[in-house]
Amino acid sequence: MGRRCYAALLGCMVAAFPCAGSAQSAQAVAPVAGPPLATTGTFRQHANFPSRYVASRTIDVWLPPDYGSKNKRYPVLYVHDGQNAFNPATSLGGVDWGIDETMTRLIGEKRIRPAIVVAIWNTPKRFQEYMPRKALTNDSVFSTGRTATETVAGPSLSDDYLRFLTTEVKPFIDRAYRTQPHRDDTFIMGSSMGGLISLYAISELPGIFGGAACLSTHWPAGDGAMVTYLAQHVPKASEHRLYFDHGTATLDTVYAPYQDRVDALLRGAKYRDGEHFMTRVFEGADHSERAWRQRVDVPLLFLLKR
Numbered sequence: 001m002g003r004r005c006y007a008a009l010l011g012c013m014v015a016a017f018p019c020a021g022s023a024q025s026a027q028a029v030a031p032v033a034g035p036p037l038a039t040t041g042t043f044r045q046h047a048n049f050p051s052r053y054v055a056s057r058t059i060d061v062w063l064p065p066d067y068g069s070k071n072k073r074y075p076v077l078y079v080h081d082g083q084n085a086f087n088p089a090t091s092l093g094g095v096d097w098g099i100d101e102t103m104t105r106l107i108g109e110k111r112i113r114p115a116i117v118v119a120i121w122n123t124p125k126r127f128q129e130y131m132p133r134k135a136l137t138n139d140s141v142f143s144t145g146r147t148a149t150e151t152v153a154g155p156s157l158s159d160d161y162l163r164f165l166t167t168e169v170k171p172f173i174d175r176a177y178r179t180q181p182h183r184d185d186t187f188i189m190g191s192s193m194g195g196l197i198s199l200y201a202i203s204e205l206p207g208i209f210g211g212a213a214c215l216s217t218h219w220p221a222g223d224g225a226m227v228t229y230l231a232q233h234v235p236k237a238s239e240h241r242l243y244f245d246h247g248t249a250t251l252d253t254v255y256a257p258y259q260d261r262v263d264a265l266l267r268g269a270k271y272r273d274g275e276h277f278m279t280r281v282f283e284g285a286d287h288s289e290r291a292w293r294q295r296v297d298v299p300l301l302f303l304l305k306r
Contacts (some may be wrong), residue, residue, distance in 0.1 A: 039086045040100040042067065051168050053160040054129060058121040059169065060086060061177065062100050064107055064114035073180045075115040075304065076173060078165065080130065080190035080197060082119030084289050095290045102297050112304035115187075118173055120165070127152050127221075129161040130193035132200035135229035136222050145220025146251065162201055166208055183239070187303045189213040191292050192251075195244075196226055202242070206235035213243040213299035215292050216251075219258030227261050234269040242266065242277040243299045247285025256281070278302050 042063040048056045060082055064074060079099065083090040086100045099117055106112040123129065127144065133156040136142055144150045174181045188209050190198045195214030202212040219227060235242075244262065246255040263279050271277045280298060285291040 040104050041065065043086070043100075046172075049169070049172075051164045053164045053168070054157060055123050055125065057123055058083070060119040060121075061173070062086060062103070062117040062119070063177075064116065065104060066114060067116075067178070071178075073178045075113055075185035075187065076170075076177075076179050076181075077115050077117045077187045077189060077300075077303065078169075079117060079119045079188075080122065080194035081126075082121045085117070085119035092289055095288070095293060097289060097296050098293045099296060099300075102300060106297060106300060106304075111306065112300060113306055115304055116173070116177055116179060118169070120169065125157060127193060128154065128157040130190075130197040131156045131158055131221055132196055132226050132229060133158045134204070134233075135200070135225040137225075142222045142225075143220070145218055145222070145224075158197060158200060159204075161197065162204060165201070166205060170208070183207055183210045185210065187211045187213070189215075189299060189303070191215040192218045192287065193221060196221060199226065199230070199242070202235050202240060203230065203233040206240060210239070211241035211243070211303045213303055214245075215295075215299065216246050216287050217244060217255065217259070218251075219255055219262075224258060227258055227265075230262060231265055234266065234271075237266075237269060237271040237276040240276070241303060242271070243302045244278070245280040245282060245295065245298070247282045247287065247291055249284055249286040251287035252285065 044061040044063070046059040046061070049059045050056050067074070079085050084092055085097050088094050088096045103112070103115070103117065107114050131139075131142060131152070133139055136156060139154040139156040141151045141153055142156070144152055173179060179185075186209050188198045188201050189212065195217030198212040198214050199217065202209040244259060246252045246259060259279060266277050267273070282291070282295055285295070
């Protein structure tokens with residue numbers, strides 16, 4: 001596809017479909033006392049969670065159905081853009097991922113391991129926090145990948161965000177909740193830019209994360225720099241699982257060539273389809289919370305299968 005056609009295509013799509021999960025302030029929605037509305041299960045909310053590295057933000061924790069009745073420890077799934085995970089009242093566009101309902105159903109069907117879900121809200125610096133720093137040669141200004149010319153003023157804050165996640169959030173969660181804290185029981189998931197930061201996390205910190213799910217991964221950000229980075233930083237296949245997907249409408253229409261390169265790269269690194277990694281294409285699916293809600297069971301099954 002020529003650069004002019006690419007720019008025209010993406011320009012039209014961005015006008016009609018802004019990048020889902022785009023930056024919104026964690027302070028824009030007042031914290032809810034107790035379990036949020038329109039959700040399923042047991043929640044704990046940690047508002048204004050402090051950090052030495054990044055801005056404070058809300059963290060929601062969902063507990064599996066048997067958490068209160070059994071004295072056992074659980075795997076943990078960390079989810080980016082956390083305000084979109086459970087509650088339509090806080091989610092972009094009024095549609096959440098339904099992770100709480102889907103987890104409850106899959107656990108009840110005994111198809112996945114019961115797990116704790118930690119949903120970390122984003123901030124107005126979402127793009128900077130989720131853009132992998134070490135993939136960039138220059139982070140003072142980098143492309144958003146939503147059009148051929150749109151850029152974001154840096155710096156990338158992703159390394160600070162990962163420090164926040166792994167040295168502040170995870171230790172707190174492991175202290176406050178009955179977790180299984182080791183790599184094989186620690187997973188990370190996100191969509192769009194959240195897919196990039198999930199892949200970056202498992203690549204930079206393969207001793208902490210055992211699996212990553214990357215939905216509608218926004219490969220064009222930074223001019224596709226993450227694909228080049230991954231070629232030198234693939235986590236070991238036998239110790240990790242990677243999930244990818246994309247749709248075929250709106251912003252997702254440009255992802256397939258990048259994903260094909262990543263799939264080939266993984267196979268070259270001895271990743272076996274269906275065992276160490278999975279890539280799915282969802283015909284007609286667009287780039288939105290509604291689309292991710294409709295298929296979130298697929299990555300959950302891949303990461304948490306019994």
